[in-house]
Amino acid sequence: MITKTPIIIFQNVDKYYGNFQALSDISIEVKPSERMVICGPSGSGKSTLIRCINGLESHNYGKLIVDGVEIFEGSKDIIRLRQEIGMVFQQFNLFPHLTVLENLTIGPIKVRKVSKRQAEIMARKYLGRVHIPEQAEKYPSELSGGQQQRVAIARSLCMESKILLFDEPTSALDPEMINEVLDVMVELADTGITMVCVTHEMGFAKKVADTMVFMDEGKIIEVAPPDKFFSKPESARCREFLEQILEH
């Protein structure tokens, strides 16, 4: 295993929505270049967990350190830190009023202050990486779901971040488009970028994950390398969950 200082550290993190506890006593670490896949039933807090990492949600108790910076609500460092953390959403969240190319370059140009020319060269490089270089001039609404999600992936790559977060990237896709997105994600996994994925795609998880995490009711139930996780999970709940989703 990789032995470096962790890039993401959760220490006893709790998160409440009013009286509802969404995360309870989360302690986990992600090392640089590690590929972590988080799974669990819906409402188990996996999206909340991943959204805490770039400060889209703020935790109430405990400590969360990302890339050496402690994250808390109103922290001035978060905006700078987010440049180091790319995120891909379930609903793509592309900017509908901008072309594909503009979607990719607006971050580098406005946030990283890269020149327009350079940003476009980079954008075209990453569009090639996600296999849709020919769609640069189109608007997101003209693309299929799978293509939109690949644009979203390219958009987060354009920020040249250290960490990529995926929040159920294939859940809103038609079945025939899931593989084109997963293929791109597998290729990314080989580049050595740190990845945290919330997904139900167990085939993908088996292929790329260094660490599997199972969550239920806001708690981390099981953390294991994939071979052990899929062959002999320790907890009964995890076994049950895996049986249900691997049945088909």
Add this chain to the structure above:
Amino acid sequence: MELGGLRSFKGLPVRQPPAINRFLSSAPVSLVIYCLIVGGILYSSFKGAQAMGYNWQWYQIPKYIYSYTDNGFQFGELMLGLWTTITLSSTAFILALAIGFLVAFLRLSGLFIGARVAICFLEFVRNVPLLVLVYLFYYVLGPVFKYDRYTASILCLAVYHSALISEILRAAIKAVAQGQWEAAKSIGMSKVQTYRYIILPQSIRFMLPPMTGEVVHMVKSSAIVSVIAVAELTTLGQNIISDTYMAFEIWFTIALIYMFVIVILSIGASQVEKRYTVIN
């Protein structure tokens, strides 16, 4: 569908609407009803005016619109009034837009004090009649801050409409999907950048239709400042009437002028809307 194909339909023909509905909604009948109503109104007002011995003087009207003398072409009083109406409403609208943005952002800011201040302002402006606001701005605030009636009317209209505009802006900003905020944040944009590059460009299409309505509303409500004798279209009309007693002709003319201006504005507005609905 080719005619020969009709025979291949298996279903029975759908029952016709009742005969009375078909009769009433047929084009000639509608036209006759329309002409009867409009004609009736025109005829009865003409009759009524005659009965009270009203002396129609339509020939007097053109000189209030324009005159052509030895001195060359000149706009008449009503046109000067219209010009004041237009400059007054457009200045007030620009100011209203600025205040409206300020109030909307205060309310959206999440600052406890900011939101409360904005809500107090909105509640005050929305729950006071426009006429009372006019008096307040002219007779109370005017002497206090030493400004003239023209300034008073601009400030009053701007404040009144800024309340409506701020709600339009707020609704339009809220109408942009939450995911857009998250996506913008996730690429490291600040709040100001997110508004500028992501949220506002998308909310324009939500705000344009009600905003153009607001422009029309502004031109119409500008007539109320005639109560503090600002020399705009309605005031000048009143002045002419008190000199000449041509109430019917002048009010008809003024109504037509307002209508003309507002129809032009509405056509312009629908053009702008068309341009912005292209975005999906």
